[in-house]
Amino acid sequence: MTNPELAIVVGVGPGLGSALVRCFAKAGMQVAAVARHPDRLGGLAATTGARPYACDATDEASVKALFARVGGEIGAPALVVHNPSHFVMKPFLELTQADLVEAWRVACYGGFLVGRQAAQAMLPSAGSILFTGSTPSIKAGAEFAAFAAAKFGVRALAQSMARELGPKGIHVAHIVVDGPIDTPENAGLKMPKLSPAEIAKAFLALHRQPRSAWTQELDLRPAGAKF
């Protein structure tokens, strides 16, 4: 019997990250759940069998160490998801250099470090690398200059990786989650929200696409959303 596929989910918080871990575990995959503070993942690990790992995804040494450890303890990943984001919403004149840099580091720089390490771990074999995008990945609204600049950048990274790595057998896709996710912190928002479990199913479906028909980008939103 072959070992189950390994999924590495980088950026596991209580919302989408946790739903991704649950979804992949339920689908029979082994899951490495990665967060800056994995001590918060104890409950999730217990219910899903996922292994928690600590990593600062914006630190090159930490990302390299993560992939080395997971590789040694479990094996090579078939699926890697880059999910972290650092939300900034501020009037333009109040934005600081730190806001811009931090949003960019978490989204673009971390996406690059994780994406590069994931591709190295997968080659010469196949695999999927998925990036979580959001509305500001394609539309920069008022007060979103810092965040949207970072999210646009991740989209560019994913596009460029897809064009280069597709012919090597690695499926790179970018998912635009176009609306608020139904999480405790969004409880106060009076607008249609996306179920994290349903978003996770779309990630899994992308991973399972046969290579004769790969999607590079798809959007997701609730039925009642204005867009």
Place this chain on the structure above:
Amino acid sequence: MTKNVALIVGVGPGLGAALARRFAKGGVTVALAARRREQLAGLAEEIGGRAYACDVADEASVEELFGKVGRELGAPGIVIYNAGAYSPGGILEISPAEFERCWRVGCLGGFFVGQRAARSMVAEGRGTILFTGATASLRGGVGFANLAVGKFGLRALAQSMARELGPKGIHVAHVIIDGQIRSERYAHLEKERPADGLLDPAAIADTYWQLHTQPRSAWTLELDLRPWVERF
């Protein structure tokens, strides 16, 4: 409970046939429509579906199609617009008549079918309408004016419908097929490429089925599909 009905408009031997097989496999009663009904007989028999003739560029013909399908199978809860017309040619060569015909099949037919589909779906408060796009939905390449004008328009139609009909429970989605679909016509290309180098119609059809089965808390309006080795 009666089975859901899928109406696939524009069924040839490639993607249309694969869609029909996939939706039949999903337990849906399938109605097939093409210009010439007799071409559909074998496929209809194979999947236990029904074949209809329709000229999508003619409003009365589309109305008649929906009337017949409604009476014989029930109002469709899934409608796929897969029709298209294309004759390649440089901008100095293509004729106004051909330019108009391609637009009528590529875009106006999508409006006729989409509007008629939405009418009965709005009353039900649910339904899926899927449009087949192409590379030319985003890019007007050399020699592709006939196709791209209709395909750009079809994409705009799908976007506009999605924004209006989503809150009414109808999922409208547009699929950009960015590459050649495996077929006899492209057999020579298939030989030049590595395995899985052309789009497998069955794999595309699986993605249409996934779009149809998405729960409404997370709907996709648009996705692209291409083979792993495709340059884009």
